Amino acid sequence: MPHPLRQRIFLTGASAGLGAGMARAFAARGRDLVLVARRLDRLTELREELLARHPGRRVVVGELDVDDPDAVAEVVPRLAGELGGVDRFIANAGIGESASIGTGHAARNRAVLATNVLGTHATCEAAMELFRAQGAGHLVVISSVASVRGMAGSRSAYGASKAALNSLAESIRADVLGTPIAVTTVLPGFIATDINTGRRGPFTVDLATGVAALTAAVEREPVRAYVPEWPWRPVSALLRVLPLPVLRRLT
Template sequence: MPRPVRQRILVTGASSGLGRGMARRFAARGRDLALVARRGELLEELRDELLAASPGIRVVTAAIDVDDADAVARGVPELAAELGGIDRFVANAGIGRGASVGTGAGRANRATLLTNVLGTHAQCEAAVELFRAQGSGHLVVISSVASVRGMRGTRTAYGAGKAALNALAEGIRSDLLGTGIRVTTVLPGYIETDINVGRRGPFTVDLDTGVDALVAAIEREPVRAYVPEWPWRPVSALLRVLPLPVVRRLT
């Protein structure tokens, strides 16, 4: 049975990095977009760019901080009403601050956990409530290969938060089995974005390559996707079984 075309797509964290790249790719495919980020002026610039390049689409924007669960709960239905509905929700907004635990960076680590875990939870609550009401939809949760094992240094809080998202997405998927709502967890590897400064390693790909792989994976609507598929699917399998000293050297 062919997958439905998700015409109306909401992307959070759309002002930069992967979110901005996804917005450009979906717009080029003729999709209507709702774009969310904290920096409203950057969203407006992106909206104007997308409409100029693809004048037949609709683009709406909202400056929302995903740390504010009430603002997310209000803003998502408003955007859905403005766009005429939402068929796919890409929970992408996140940050990558932090340092080794116990080195005086507790505030930054907490901020990363707050945004990446509770901020994504707020997005999922709003998206799934909307999808339950309409009986269909596609929720995409952007996790990370850093979630596969505990990571050291700047990746500790970041990886822990992304591991929580894997469990969150799977729990939502379990709840929704047999319905018209699909849930996809995406685990990007090393992609050149601002959030990954200090976290890039072997097999890092440029932003355009990473975004192309990301959008292609999302369009397939799998349960779980590694981006790019090569080498991150086999690397992730190895990370799960390698001894911690080896994982430490690799990451």
């Protein structure tokens, strides 16, 4: 069952897109926030916006590049301490501009894999240290429907990186099964954000719709959530069984 209230939420990749959208949505629900990203200027503007709209909320912001594991290990507990602790950690930071393998874009693909896999791993390490120490918490790992099958073109390394996160989240869940620490993997479909530029397909929803579905899913604290649930849960089931030639034409 979902925890009745996760009051203090730590959110990575919060300066734009789904991260900023979730920050606004959770602040509107009365939550206190720690927001981190590489672009501190955007976070500062977002903090001012949230405090103006929701007086009384606590919003801590900090600059963090998840590609720097030493910085992650130092910044996460420090900022969590400024809020007095964290009840939910959303590992959202990531990049998405990959390309077909062997087409001259190795550096771009390596960057996607490094940030999405190793960067998320670093934040999960820091979050789980906090949760293990306090004996409770909710870890949310943002994956993608692109992780369900290997996909061509711009979703190649990106999908592979998100598939790795599915396994990472499940491994963490297995470790803490039966404890007050919950782990949720969220697989968004096509949502109109900057990270999805050039990779939007059928059933793409606008950012507001996507954020509303994502926030609602996180609040339920399921093991796995597809966002929006319709059509992405049945579509994901279909993607798993389609022959590769058919899948290639669809994606």
